[in-house]
């Protein structure tokens with residue numbers, strides 16, 4: 001069970017301000033370092049990395065909200081259970097929240113997620129007049145992110161996931177906890193930069209003209225590196241291809 005405080009569940013998903021996702025220019029040395037990290041990790045993890053989802057953007061939004069602080073297998077099961085019980089997301093708008101909570105009880109904090117997901121779906125319908133996010137495909141990426149992040153409970157990680165992982169396949173960079181930890185240890189972001197604010201910083205370090213696949217690969221390789229080498233408790237620095245680039249490895253993490 002994840003150890004985060006339940007009241008922090010959606011804290012990282014609160015947009016600091018509507019234009020928070022707009023990348024600013026990155027220092028040239030960090031941009032060069034980010035590119036070198038990408039160049040080294042890609043062959044290790046096999047770019048281009050296949051997409052793991054082909055969901056409609058609204059379904060990806062529901063899936064992403066379910067996945068917060070929850071193991072992938074548990075959130076995947078909950079998503080399938082929701083789809084089985086509510087084949088049309090419109091059915092969830094009028095469903096008793098207790099029934100939704102019961103359907104997703106395998107995820108972390110279902111009592112918070114059930115009303116949150118229902119509220120997010122209601123917000124989409126209220127703002128668009130329908131339950132579809134397909135219109136986002138016609139918007140610039142940053143405008144689409146800002147539209148999504150104006151919904152309470154939808155922050156930078158979720159907006160990027162909707163645009164990148166769904167069939168929209170738009171050029172947005174999600175940052176999960178593994179990606180964030182590795183970026184922090186490598187010095188791409190400061191020690192006090194949280195996951196939400198790290199999104200525009202890390203995006204700005206990568207070329208502005210990178211494709212959706214390039215950005216997806218960058219997220220996936222940093223996430224996989226965090227899962228397989230740069231572990232939370234004991235990073236395996238001795239077999240890390242980034243050892244000479246990493247200020248953290250020169251201290252507590254360097255292996256004899």
Ligand code: SF4
Nearest residue numbers: 230235237240246249
């Ligand atoms: S050298 Fe160690 S701390 Fe740095 S990225 Fe590699 S595994 Fe992580």
